[in-house]
Amino acid sequence: xxxxxxxxxxxxxxxxxxxxxxxxxxxxxxxxxxxxxxxxxxxxxxxxxxxxxxxxxxxxxxxxxxxxxxxxxxxxxxxxxxxxxxxxxxxxxxxxxxxxxxxxxxxxxxxxxxxxxxxxxxxxxxxxxxxxxxxxxxxxxxxxxxxxxxxxxxxxxxxxxxxxxxxxxxxxxxxxxxxxxxxxxxxx
Ligand SMILES: *[C@@H]1O[C@H](CO)[C@@H](O)[C@H](O)[C@H]1NC(C)=O
Numbered sequence: 001x002x003x004x005x006x007x008x009x010x011x012x013x014x015x016x017x018x019x020x021x022x023x024x025x026x027x028x029x030x031x032x033x034x035x036x037x038x039x040x041x042x043x044x045x046x047x048x049x050x051x052x053x054x055x056x057x058x059x060x061x062x063x064x065x066x067x068x069x070x071x072x073x074x075x076x077x078x079x080x081x082x083x084x085x086x087x088x089x090x091x092x093x094x095x096x097x098x099x100x101x102x103x104x105x106x107x108x109x110x111x112x113x114x115x116x117x118x119x120x121x122x123x124x125x126x127x128x129x130x131x132x133x134x135x136x137x138x139x140x141x142x143x144x145x146x147x148x149x150x151x152x153x154x155x156x157x158x159x160x161x162x163x164x165x166x167x168x169x170x171x172x173x174x175x176x177x178x179x180x181x182x183x184x185x186x187x188x
Contacts, residue, residue: 046184047184050181050182051087051120052094053085053165054177055084056174057080057176058176063082063083063084065080065081067080070106076109077106079104079106082100082102083100084100085100086100086122090169090178092178102116102117103118104118113140114137114139114140116138116147117135118133119132127156129154130153132156132159133149135148136163140167143166145165146162147165148160148161148162149162149163155187156185160185161184162184163181164181164184165179166182
């Protein structure tokens with residue numbers, strides 16, 4: 001290699017480095033502060049609990065309302081907005097622990113396969129005001145459906161995990177469903 005090409009390579013390297021530094025410097029516009037993680041990581045917990053989710057389209061007012069009409073006879077395309085009660089036991093009259101707020105949509109053309117997008121908003125004790133966010137695929141007639149917990153707030157800040165949903169009760173006539181949710185969640 002000639003001295004010239006070595007010098008050329010060197011100046012390109014320096015130039016690239018300068019460009020890179022400039023880009024990294026650009027991030028300081030955010031006043032970004034790096035926090036220490038090690039102390040938080042030590043406090044990580046894995047919690048498991050079980051609650052019941054009640055989808056009641058026929059109550060007055062209903063807890064689950066179709067907001068988008070289906071596009072095919074199979075129901076594909078329908079979207080329901082929900083504000084469903086969450087209780088400790090399977091009976092609607094058992095202790096209320098919060099609400100499941102969000103929506104689900106019929107996302108499969110072949111089966112009753114829902115996209116669930118909802119926040120479990122807790123209203124009891126030290127969990128009052130905390131939430132976990134569930135986003136996943138729910139094939140309603142499967143015995144067990146697993147869906148990811150993708151985040152949380154309050155006591156469930158940094159949450160991740162999964163839920164297992166099992167239908168406890170489904171009334172074909174009214175469409176009312178009670179579903180048992182077992183929640184496994186890592187949080188701090
Ligand atoms: C939960 O928090 C709300 C708002 O801060 C408060 O009004 C309510 O009384 C609390 N409920 C319980 C059961 O602590």
